Amino acid sequence: MRNLAGRPDLCSINTATLGYQTSISETIEAIARHGFGGLSPWRREVEAGDIKVIARQIRDAGLKVASYCRSTFIPATTQVQFRANVEGNKRAIRDAATLGAPCFVMVVGGLAEGSKDLTQARDQVVQATAELLATGREVGVRISLEPLHPVYAADRSCLNTTAQVLDICDRLEPKSGDAPWLGVCLDVYHIWWDPDLDRQITRAGRRIHCFHVCDWRLPSRDPLNDRAMMGDGVIDIPAIRGVVERAGYVGFVEVEIFSALDWWRRPVDEILTVCKERFASAC
Amino acid sequence: MRNLAGRPDLCSINTATLGYQTSISETIEAIARHGFGGLSPWRREVEAGDIKVIARQIRDAGLKVASYCRSTFIPATTQVQFRANVEGNKRAIRDAATLGAPCFVMVVGGLAEGSKDLTQARDQVVQATAELLATGREVGVRISLEPLHPVYAADRSCLNTTAQVLDICDRLEPKSGDAPWLGVCLDVYHIWWDPDLDRQITRAGRRIHCFHVCDWRLPSRDPLNDRAMMGDGVIDIPAIRGVVERAGYVGFVEVEIFSALDWWRRPVDEILTVCKERFASAC
Numbered sequence: 001m002r003n004l005a006g007r008p009d010l011c012s013i014n015t016a017t018l019g020y021q022t023s024i025s026e027t028i029e030a031i032a033r034h035g036f037g038g039l040s041p042w043r044r045e046v047e048a049g050d051i052k053v054i055a056r057q058i059r060d061a062g063l064k065v066a067s068y069c070r071s072t073f074i075p076a077t078t079q080v081q082f083r084a085n086v087e088g089n090k091r092a093i094r095d096a097a098t099l100g101a102p103c104f105v106m107v108v109g110g111l112a113e114g115s116k117d118l119t120q121a122r123d124q125v126v127q128a129t130a131e132l133l134a135t136g137r138e139v140g141v142r143i144s145l146e147p148l149h150p151v152y153a154a155d156r157s158c159l160n161t162t163a164q165v166l167d168i169c170d171r172l173e174p175k176s177g178d179a180p181w182l183g184v185c186l187d188v189y190h191i192w193w194d195p196d197l198d199r200q201i202t203r204a205g206r207r208i209h210c211f212h213v214c215d216w217r218l219p220s221r222d223p224l225n226d227r228a229m230m231g232d233g234v235i236d237i238p239a240i241r242g243v244v245e246r247a248g249y250v251g252f253v254e255v256e257i258f259s260a261l262d263w264w265r266r267p268v269d270e271i272l273t274v275c276k277e278r279f280a281s282a283c
Numbered sequence: 284m285r286n287l288a289g290r291p292d293l294c295s296i297n298t299a300t301l302g303y304q305t306s307i308s309e310t311i312e313a314i315a316r317h318g319f320g321g322l323s324p325w326r327r328e329v330e331a332g333d334i335k336v337i338a339r340q341i342r343d344a345g346l347k348v349a350s351y352c353r354s355t356f357i358p359a360t361t362q363v364q365f366r367a368n369v370e371g372n373k374r375a376i377r378d379a380a381t382l383g384a385p386c387f388v389m390v391v392g393g394l395a396e397g398s399k400d401l402t403q404a405r406d407q408v409v410q411a412t413a414e415l416l417a418t419g420r421e422v423g424v425r426i427s428l429e430p431l432h433p434v435y436a437a438d439r440s441c442l443n444t445t446a447q448v449l450d451i452c453d454r455l456e457p458k459s460g461d462a463p464w465l466g467v468c469l470d471v472y473h474i475w476w477d478p479d480l481d482r483q484i485t486r487a488g489r490r491i492h493c494f495h496v497c498d499w500r501l502p503s504r505d506p507l508n509d510r511a512m513m514g515d516g517v518i519d520i521p522a523i524r525g526v527v528e529r530a531g532y533v534g535f536v537e538v539e540i541f542s543a544l545d546w547w548r549r550p551v552d553e554i555l556t557v558c559k560e561r562f563a564s565a566c
């Protein structure tokens with residue numbers, strides 16, 4: 001297991017952590033100034049600007065793009081809407097390639113509007129992922145399915161466990177070899193509760209594309225935007241990272257904190273300072 | 284699959300649904316007056332009175348006790364506290380027998396105070412359950428482990444999936460035959476999101492001791508006390524009930540709605556009237 005002390009270069013900052021207080025240009029500059037190794041920008045930041053210019057600024061700052069966040073929700077009640085969702089994601093995957101992102105993070109969406117059919121939503125996700133995987137291979141971007149906490153099953157993601165995502169990976173890419181194009185984005189916030197977690201992480205092996213950290217605040221005031229800074233909650237982050245790294249993962253440890261009630265109200269430099277401290281001491 | 288229309292006798296009312304607005308005596312009378320077949324009282328109601336008197340009133344009202352709610356949380360940081368938790372549950376199981384309850388519902392607790400060790404919490408639950416199962420057999424009360432939604436893993440239950448509970452059942456009672464003393468309490472609110480649900484319900488078979496209904500409100504304003512009336516949320520309740528009944532379940536369908544923001548503010552008669560309607564039309 002890697003020693004993270006004094007190694008912020010192993011840390012990627014997901015830009016959502018900073019609450020979109022600054023322009024993407026200022027965000028890149030701040031993340032580099034604090035010594036981090038990478039970042040994961042969001043489409044709202046990238047699509048609003050010139051992608052090639054943003055990609056160059058990231059490279060010039062000495063940063064790597066860890067991943068590109070995130071997919072348009074997939075489940076739909078009409079074929080027209082479903083196709084629009086898939087095509088929107090194809091465009092985003094091409095943008096990910098332009099940006100130099102090694103992978104595209106898929107938060108797939110929950111139930112389609114007005115639907116109670118989770119099975120149908122999940123079937124649509126599998127169908128769309130097969131198509132997006134082909135696009136990813138064409139342009140050199142890996143597709144990373146993110147299982148989200150079951151609390152989001154209705155409205156944000158019908159993929160809710162690591163096992164479920166790996167079953168889809170095995171089905172769509174049965175012979176993946178050493179460098180699977182389809183894989184999983186593991187976020188401790190979403191998976192820490194899972195009684196089958198260690199076994200599934202080990203099973204994931206090289207399919208682990210990303211590893212995200214934050215913490216589960218107790219009590220949680222809002223399951224969506226009340227995540228805690230690493231060390232301020234109840235998740236045993238080093239234990240989970242140990243399993244992830246024993247499974248072969250050597251990529252960034254990425255900080256992603258949605259915190260409307262706390263961290264997003266603080267200055268960017270303060271957030272990054274504390275992220276760096278806690279990355280070293282609590283992950 | 285049973286037709287529930289005109290059959291409120293197949294419905295049990297979990298008294299928490301009524302928000303503890305009335306005494307247990309008035310609650311029993313109201314549930315019987317509306318034609319329901321059973322009820323599940325809570326310890327806060329039963330322990331405050333004379334259990335034999337309450338049991339007689341329930342019988343005289345023509346009602347059955349569906350189950351007795353619920354266990355003291357088990358995980359503890361000291362052996363003294365752990366023993367106290369186990370002994371508290373033994374007393375409650377004996378009370379369940381006095382009450383005439385066929386089963387005791389176990390909501391087992393999350394992490395012990397100040398702990399981040401989910402595995403240890405789960406180990407303590409297995410150890411305690413083995414002991415409580417023996418008490419249950421002695422006094423004729425089945426032990427029903429309730430998997431709670433993963434959103435409660437930290438603070439209310441470290442049992443979070445049906446598979447996890449069934450693994451414990453198989454371990455502690457490997458030869459259960461036709462009438463297992465250890466089983467599962469299935470609540471659609473906790474399990475509806477599970478990608479492995481149908482398979483695990485089928486696996487559960489005669490271990491299904493209870494089946495609870497309510498609905499998942501969208502958006503949820505509070506994961507704990509913002510449950511919806513059946514039909515007002517996104518859970519496909521009839522689909523889940525179909526799987527439960529094909530697995531052999533023939534017991535009560537129990538209504539359990541925690542709703543501080545809505546139903547608990549309404550009069551008991553209104554709550555019960557709507558429960559009866561929705562039991563017939565939305566379950």
